[in-house]
Amino acid sequence: MLDRLKSINPLFILTVIAPTLVAIAYFGLLTNDVYISESRFVVRSPSGGGASPLTAVLGQAGFGGGGGGSAGAEGNGTISEYIMSRRALEDADEGGFVRKAYADPDIFFVDRFGTFLGESKEQLYQYFLGKVVVNESTSGQVMTLSVSAYDPTQAQEINLRLLIQSEALVNSLSERSRDDTLSLAQAQVDEATDKARRARLELAQYRGAERIVDPEQEALVGLQMVGKLQDQLIAAKTQLRQLQTYTPQASQIPFLKTQIRQIEAEIEQTRTSLTGGRGSLSSAMARYQELRVNSEFAEQQLAIALASLQDAQAEARRKLTYVERISDPSLPDFAQEPRRIRSILATLILGLLTWGILSMLMIGVREHRD
DSSP, rough: HHHHHHOHHHHHIIIIIHHHHHHEEEEIIOOOOEEEEEEEEEEEEETEEEEEEHHHHHHTTTTTOOOOOOOHHHHHHHHHHHHTTTTHHHHGGGGGGGHHSOOTSSOTTTTTTTTSSOSHHHHHHHHHTTTEEEEOOOOOOOOEEEEEEEEHHHHHHHHHHHHHHHHHHHHHHHHHHHHHHHHHHHHHHHHHHHHHHHHHHHHHHHHHHHHHOHHHHHHHHHHHHHHHHHHHHHHHHHHHHHHHHHHOTTTHHHHHHHHHHHHHHHHHHHHHHHHHHSSHHHHHHHHHHHHHHHHHHHHHHHHHHHHHHHHHHHHHHHHHHHHEEOOOOOSSSSOOOOOHHHHHHHHHHHHHHHHHHHHHHHHHHHHHHO
């Protein structure tokens, strides 16, 4: 037996037999079973940015088009970045659950966390990245979260924690975006309401100070009064001329002259109140029109702001995104890794290839020397 072993090429032992024996020992006896828990979900939006679970599954299987809008794509990217972040690890490691799951003394020391890398948070994060995988389907809609652990219940629990925190993150970001949009629109409404209130108040105060309700209506009444007085003046002057022509000694002539002077004075007084100086109705009308225009403009701005608020509310409802689960985290009932036989065969084949290449190189070197 020893003679047979001595007759074996040392290179063959080094490149084939030794690695294969190590692989048999490691994969066949030492390494622990690895359980993988999977969950699937899709980011949805009422506006159609996401996809329904049925559509997403059909799209992934190749029975439908990609579909999916930017809301779903952005949500998928956000979740992917979050799950592979340090924050996700901190959230999932509440109570030291993740650290305990991967640092269990029953795990083979080569695979156990803390054996070679240390036990710091950064080293745990680097170890954690090798246990979590997030894949996006070809349709760009369905996300698959896979978590590897050495205990099936621990794999499921870590997957569930990551999924719950991802849902909370998407909801939080969606609510924050919605609140920001509505807050801005509401602030514009409040500002427009305040301007409209102040414009109405200024107009009301001006009316009270000037003791007028509507200068335009009062000016119209004044002009009508001037017209009536002018009619009376014309009638009085006509009667005066007739009396002066036909009965110059009539006793009514002085009365008519006095009446004409009074009518002319009243006309002049009315015109002065309408078109005179700073206290005239025309001056009051200019200020009144300015205040009224300001009030009408403020009301229009308020109407526009209210319409913008309604649009913002509708847009916020359309852009509201959330995570809908297609499948909850699974509880694996068998270990998918390590693939022991395949790993041992792969080691053997790789050793044989290495042995063959090195043997040819050594033969070539010998021939070159000879």
